Each structure stands twice: as structure tokens, then as C-alpha cells.
Amino acid sequence: DQQVKQNSPSLSVQEGRISILNCDYTNSMFDYFLWYKKYPAEGPTFLISISSIKDKNEDGRFTVFLNKSAKHLSLHIVPSQPGDSAVYFCAANGGSSNTGKLIFGQGTTLQVKP
Amino acid sequence: KAGVTQTPRYLIKTRGQQVTLSCSPISGHRSVSWYQQTPGQGLQFLFEYFSETQRNKGNFPGRFSGRQFSNSRSEMNVSTLELGDSALYLCASSDGEGYGEKLFFGSGTQLSVL
Numbered sequence: 001d002q003q004v005k006q007n008s009p010s011l012s013v014q015e016g017r018i019s020i021l022n023c024d025y026t027n028s029m030f031d032y033f034l035w036y037k038k039y040p041a042e043g044p045t046f047l048i049s050i051s052s053i054k055d056k057n058e059d060g061r062f063t064v065f066l067n068k069s070a071k072h073l074s075l076h077i078v079p080s081q082p083g084d085s086a087v088y089f090c091a092a093n094g095g096s097s098n099t100g101k102l103i104f105g106q107g108t109t110l111q112v113k114p
Numbered sequence: 115k116a117g118v119t120q121t122p123r124y125l126i127k128t129r130g131q132q133v134t135l136s137c138s139p140i141s142g143h144r145s146v147s148w149y150q151q152t153p154g155q156g157l158q159f160l161f162e163y164f165s166e167t168q169r170n171k172g173n174f175p176g177r178f179s180g181r182q183f184s185n186s187r188s189e190m191n192v193s194t195l196e197l198g199d200s201a202l203y204l205c206a207s208s209d210g211e212g213y214g215e216k217l218f219f220g221s222g223t224q225l226s227v228l
Contacts, residue, residue: 034216043204043219100147100162101170
């Protein structure tokens with residue numbers, strides 16, 4: 001049972017345009033969400049997070065939107081740069097008994113074309 | 115600050131052997147989590163240690179075990195290796211103050227079981 005889903009395995013955008021990566025979750029106990037970027041054979045690098053008490057969080061070119069009623073979040077990258085090409089993972093966490101435990105989606109491979 | 119350090123970077127073992135992986139967290143971080151990444155299952159939580167105690171555990175067989183030392187360094191052990199244990203094993207650290215904090219990942223140990 002996949003509790004965090006990234007339904008688009010890949011996404012290709014032109015440099016300078018917006019990249020939108022989507023993530024859906026099923027567990028209503030999740031209350032903290034994170035996005036990580038990953039290159040092959042390396043560990044994930046934290047990008048941005050959002051608590052369930054918010055619906056938007058921005059950090060530079062990265063913005064995460066959370067729609068709790070739809071159990072959906074998205075990551076917007078504006079403007080997209082070739083260096084953003086990587087695999088992006090959505091992750092969720094919830095409950096004080098789940099310390100250190102993130103539930104990851106399957107990832108979306110983003111390609112930004114020059 | 116130095117990041118999360120994992121050793122060795124690559125490891126080749128044969129079925130039936132056992133293996134020990136090592137992780138040094140970011141200085142000051144008291145929580146260490148372990149994850150397994152495979153192409154089929156994605157990133158999956160193994161366990162989390164805090165102050166030398168296992169605080170959280172994922173759904174892996176007992177062949178997977180870990181421990182944490184007083185300096186917060188952690189080791190993970192896999193006994194009686196199976197072909198399906200071939201994966202990238204990632205260690206992550208955090209200050210461990212509670213769920214909802216971001217995890218910082220190491221580059222991982224790539225384990226190949228032949």
C-alpha cells in the first residue's frame with residue numbers, strides 16, 4: 001500500500017520555464033511534508049518542507065503548496081535551470097511515534113533542457 | 115559542519131555472508147535513521163536510533179539490525195545476505211528533537227550481493 005504517490009515518473013521542461021512536480025498521499029495522519037532532490041548513487045538533498053498548518057512555503061526558486069482536503073502537494077520551481085535536473089522525491093511524516101521515519105514517493109525524474 | 119559520512123562507499127558480498135555498514139552523523143545530531151533504496155521498492159525506512167536506543171523500526175526482517183554508540187555514530191548489520199539485499203543503503207541524521215524535522219542524508223553505501 002503506497003501511502004505517498006508521485007504519479008509522474010518523469011517531467012521535461014525548458015530552461016527558464018516553471019517545473020511543477022506533484023505528490024498525493026493517502027494517510028490523513030501525515031502532517032509534515034518534505035521534498036528532496038537526488039542524483040544517482042548519492043543521498044537525497046533536502047529542498048523544502050511544509051507543515052500541515054500551512055498551505056504554502058517558499059524558499060527562493062522553490063515553492064511547495066499543500067492542499068490538505070485533496071491530500072495533494074506540489075513543488076514549483078521557477079525559473080527552472082539545467083542544474084535542477086535530478087530525481088525529486090516527496091516524503092511525508094506524521095505522529096510523534098514516527099521519529100526519523102519518512103515515507104517516500106517513488107520519485108519524479110526532472111529534465112530541464114537548455 | 116561536516117555532513118553525514120557513510121563507509122564504505124561500495125561493497126560486494128556473496129549470498130550468506132554478513133555485512134556491517136557505518137555512519138557518522140552531523141556533529142550535534144543525536145538521531146540516526148537508516149534507509150534502503152532499490153529500483154523496485156524505492157526508499158524504505160529501516161530503523162531509527164536516538165541516544166543509543168532504537169526508537170522506531172520499519173518492516174524489515176530480523177536479519178537487518180543496527181546500533182548506535184555514545185558518540186551518536188551508528189552501524190547497520192545485515193546477516194545471511196540474500197540477492198535481494200542488493201541496494202543503496204542510506205543513513206540520515208537529525209537533531210532528533212521530534213518528528214517533523216528534516217533529515218540530512220549521507221551519500222550511501224552501494225551493496226551488491228552476488
